[in-house]
Amino acid sequence: MGKRVGIEVSIAAADAVGMADVDLVAAYPITPQTHIVEHLSELVANGHLDAEFIPVESEHSAMSVCCGSSAMGARTFTCTSSQGLALMNEIVFIAASLRLPIVMILANRSLSGPLSIWNDHTDVMSVRDCGWIQVFTETGQEVFDHVMWAFRVAESQKVSLPVIVNMDGFILTHVIEPIEYWDPDQVKQYLPNFDPLNVLDPAKPTSVGAFGMPGIYTEAKMAQNEALLQSKPEIIKAWKELGDLTGRHYNPVETYKSEDAETVFLTMGSIGDTVAMAVDELREQGEAAGLIKLRLWRPFPFDELRQAAQGAKRIIVIDRAISYGGPGGPVASEIRSSFYNEDNMPVVTNFICGLAGRDVTPTDYIAMYEQSAAMAKGKVRQEDYVFYGVRE
């Protein structure tokens, strides 16, 4: 059992990366990710972490450096946010195609414009289809645990895919929380040395990053999709072992008072806690309300979601991003797909809120609950999403 300390989540996240004995960190500063990379560079400067810290000239180069590093067989980490992710976008997709197990913390922040440094999920949704394993965290402890988990899953020879650990900007990055650090022994037990199947080595030359003609491209892409789908058993196994080791148990889909719920909220990231307060309040009022929190975003946990929402007549999906001119929020779109063609398909109402860090309180969620109930009396089509709390 490690020590429990009150610490800023960013610092703890960086300490976790350090404890994972990462070999190379490449990063470019962007708010609200900065404290993580600052602390990592401190760890290196003070000799607490034996790694190369590469202060690159852009996020595009950050991800490029990570690709070169990971292909050499080094444990590789980067961290970014919003515009930084947008700038590295091209290489994010390639990293997955090359099966390079890079770990990236994404301090979620709005995409410009208007320019905003505050938290929502518009950045990560822009790389929804990038082929990385993507997971959301709700607390500082979850961030710490998922750094270890991410390296473990990514570098597993059965997976060999990059992982994004999402943590909400400011709401998680800049708060002090009680976090239980892992024991070095626990880390050693949980996270073996990186032992990739294929590395760039003059003793055994390989060519990485070939180009694919139409005759082979589809096959390559299908193989990549299979790899992401096949990562799920390893993901679950890594959570199971993390639970055995720390007593903290994680699942692709987490639930709160949802067993007998007729209406469930569906959230991702740190707002889960706030919505849980609203659920408690609604329960006190005699409403059969519950909460489902998606932890695993890719590969998408269809079965676990359907299981968790069994019996629910209505799902209120809280989206913190927009698909302009499309079906509302990207999460709602996924949730509807999950239940389409299922018997007793629940009514899905979609609220877009909390953009650019705007506060959304339990009272607001209760208001959404009521608005959703009113909507559900009629026919709810996918284009009937609501921008909640827009000032007149």
Place this chain on the structure above:
Amino acid sequence: MEALNVYASRLLEKEEYFSPGHRACQGCAEALAVRLVAKALGNNVVVGSATGCMEIISSPLPFTNWNVPWLHVAFENAAAVLTGAESAYKALVRKGRRPEKGTVFLAMGGDGATTDIGFQALSGAFERGHDFLYVCYDNEAYMNTGIQRSSSTPFGASTTTSPAGKMSPGQVTWKKNMAEIAVAHNVPYVATACASYPFDLIQKVEKAARTPGPAYVHILSVCPTGWRLPPNKAIWIGRLAIETGVFPLYEVIDGNYRLTHEVEELRPVEEYLRPQGRFRHLTPDLIQTIQTRITKEYNKLIAKTQMNI
């Protein structure tokens, strides 16, 4: 090797690390340069290519022409990718997870990948001082996508995006001098080379690889397809580029310039321009404008070789 020119070819590495059977056009002096660079570096190397001609001709899945470890990620990031590999190697050696073998890290790209889209990544890699070698194969336009102009296209060249027409003499800007830009980064070894002078090229690449820290070699790579030239004229036109002073061969070691191929009297630039279809529209006036510029640039270079820092 320079002093033993007659025997030089016998001293060359026999092994081909960039193997035959690639898909380059006939007469491609860029593929020839790649082959010579690969020979110069031997097998203890990790190569990173930018997207471009040399990447697509050598790696159509499931084939490869690379007998050394080779990595391609994207167009504009070869310098970043390879400096990542170089840094990872350092860390892994230090941590005892990989043996220290003095492996050389080579990043390579065309003129577009180097002087345009990959300029920032290359500048960053130079500034950070990684121990790597960057080779630019400069064929003076985006040949892979169909001869569009780059910032390395010479003044007056007609390309598909700088076409000569009634209102335009073709490319209206002067060629970006990338070797000078590398010197301005205080890169300890900078050189220009051309496959028409193979031993000079090999020697420079060997020197560059031995230099601790970053090194930069800029290779003029004749592209018969894009320059509108018969394939069997590639080596000849490369020689004319040097003999007319259009592309002088020199090296800069720690800021000190040295011509590696001295030309007693420069031939008129027109001799270089006339055989190439990309310059065929040039009027005597424009040729004179180019001649004036080339002479001035050449004299600037000579002045630099006379400085001793």
